[in-house]
Amino acid sequence: MYKFLTGIFEQFADLIYKQKCVVCGCSKTNEILCKNCLKTVHNLSPFAQRKVEGVNIFCACKYEGAVKNLITNFKFNGRKNAAIPCAQILYKYFTEVVKSNDLDLNPKNALLICIPSHRLRVLKRGYCHTELILKEFSNLSKIPYDLKIIKKVKNTLPQYKVRADKRAKNVSGAFKIASNRARGKTLILIDDITTTGATLFEAVSNLKKQKYDNIICFTLAC
Numbered sequence: 001m002y003k004f005l006t007g008i009f010e011q012f013a014d015l016i017y018k019q020k021c022v023v024c025g026c027s028k029t030n031e032i033l034c035k036n037c038l039k040t041v042h043n044l045s046p047f048a049q050r051k052v053e054g055v056n057i058f059c060a061c062k063y064e065g066a067v068k069n070l071i072t073n074f075k076f077n078g079r080k081n082a083a084i085p086c087a088q089i090l091y092k093y094f095t096e097v098v099k100s101n102d103l104d105l106n107p108k109n110a111l112l113i114c115i116p117s118h119r120l121r122v123l124k125r126g127y128c129h130t131e132l133i134l135k136e137f138s139n140l141s142k143i144p145y146d147l148k149i150i151k152k153v154k155n156t157l158p159q160y161k162v163r164a165d166k167r168a169k170n171v172s173g174a175f176k177i178a179s180n181r182a183r184g185k186t187l188i189l190i191d192d193i194t195t196t197g198a199t200l201f202e203a204v205s206n207l208k209k210q211k212y213d214n215i216i217c218f219t220l221a222c
């Protein structure tokens with residue numbers, strides 16, 4: 001028991017005093033993502049990479065290198081605080097997009113939402129990773145968020161486990177949309193990764209059915 005408690009204490013102390021970089025494991029700088037790893041992260045073009053249902057999709061980085069490692073450790077290895085650098089990378093990109101496209105996304109007329117996980121997945125992981133990015137992003141941008149507009153009601157297979165041509169079917173009917181929560185606001189929909197765009201398509205088309213007409217999507221990686 002003593003050993004067990006000491007173990008827990010050491011892990012706790014490790015978290016506080018010897019923060020290791022999520023990606024390279026170094027503990028020199030006491031940062032969740034160290035400066036050297038951050039330097040290798042390059043933003044993609046600040047112009048929409050693609051459109052889904054007429055909605056612009058902006059993707060911050062390629063899903064490779066440090067970003068891939070960061071997201072993997074965040075989603076599958078319990079590194080909850082990786083949400084902070086994820087949101088920072090996304091926010092830096094967001095400011096470039098707003099400037100380059102002359103967008104009006106100030107906190108008064110915009111609302112953040114994210115692609116949520118099913119509650120059973122959240123129970124298993126211990127947290128909803130996109131929700132954590134959303135909250136950190138909200139802190140940085142001062143744009144409010146609403147977690148009730150979009151709910152995941154179907155516990156789908158993770159998209160990466162499904163063949164590309166079956167992904168639309170996998171997420172079909174996965175979301176439930178609450179109506180009348182954001183009149184006149186632009187919804188900023190956040191997700192971690194987009195590949196085929198099937199999840200964003202499902203979410204966006206359902207949001208549009210509920211008369212949410214102004215939507216813009218941001219993903220950390222693609």
Ligand SMILES: [Zn+2]
Nearest residue numbers: 021024034037
């Ligand atoms: Zn590092």
